[in-house]
Amino acid sequence: MQMKFLSLALFANLIAATGAHATLDTPQLPDNGYSKAVFDVSHGWDAHKEPAPGIMILAASSGHGTDHAAMNQPGYTVGDLVITNVRAGATVPKAPVAGGYMVIKNNGSASDFLIGGQAAFAGDVQIHEMKLQGDVMKMRELADGLEIPAGGEVMLQPGGYHVMFMKLSEPLKEGENRKATLTFKNAGSVEVEFAVKSRKDLKSHGMGHSGHGSSN
């Protein structure tokens, strides 16, 4: 009796399993994070408490993650800071904004902060953090700047921290090099050149040894 019931259930389960692909067709409401984001309009995000995903603060000893792009380009030094892999995303004509990315290493014994910059091609240069929360993209201005901890390395990269070029006066074209000034709270200002790259090339940053990047 019990056995029979069991085999019935087994049979039902088998059907359920074979029928499973049919239920894959079922439209799904976006997941929990989604509806939360929809209804909880007040939910804030403290950029200072939670770093954006993909941000790595590496110990100085592990800072040998150079790639070809970083090696082809000279690093810039200002005070105790070394800035490498300085690049910006190419824009379509009429795009009002662009993102700038780089790796900043602090060889000093005190924190410094990237607080802003200036560029001839942009009306305003700000330091931003971006992140995906559920399926909502959020971006915040870092009012106190981006901290570069003593002995640490911070990556500005797509999907995370970036230099935000606003009020662009002209498009940034792939292959160009664009001069801009970065300003740090303690180290002061430094002029750097942003290598303008396509969206695809931007992704392969100095995380691996090969530098061929994981294009996804």
Add this chain to the structure above:
Amino acid sequence: MSALHRRMGIWAASAALVLAGGFVWLATTDAPQQIAQRVVQSSGIGQPFNLVDHNGNPITEKAFEGSPTAVFFGFTHCPEVCPTTLYEISAWLKTLGPEGMPIKAFFITVDPERDTPEIMKSYVSNFTDRIIGITGKPDDIASLARSWHVYWKKIPLESGDYTMDHTASVFLIDAEGNFKSTIAFRENTDTAVAKLRKLVSPSS
């Protein structure tokens, strides 16, 4: 003895699993259609709207009917997500080739104050001619976004400027106007293309 116990325990546990499976199956056996119905209703896709396309022409919910449709919400003052997504939608459609021709794609601004039809057109047309930009009165955009359960929020910047937080997924709607699924930001290209392919020919 204890080995036997364990074996019995495992057997009992798997029997319980099997039973649970059966119950799940029973509970959901003819549900997919009802679930789909519920999703469509709750997502509000198909609700009437009156907006303006990037050529300055009126556009309504009818634009999302009759063809499989991909819809993305964003704004032109967007450094990464929106240009990346517009670029990717164009790439997906290119990959699909003739098979993807029936797909219509729309980019709806959540920043209608800055994104006029002219700005939308000059921005979107730099990516592809396959995507139509949509803007309109802020209230009309807001009610559409709300009915689709799209999150968007204006975030002031110190400079007096502002930016927008917004849902970053692409919504897929079938030719009958039913919401089918979403493509997440940074979703694997093959998966995205497969979802679009399925949207065009659901049976394949």
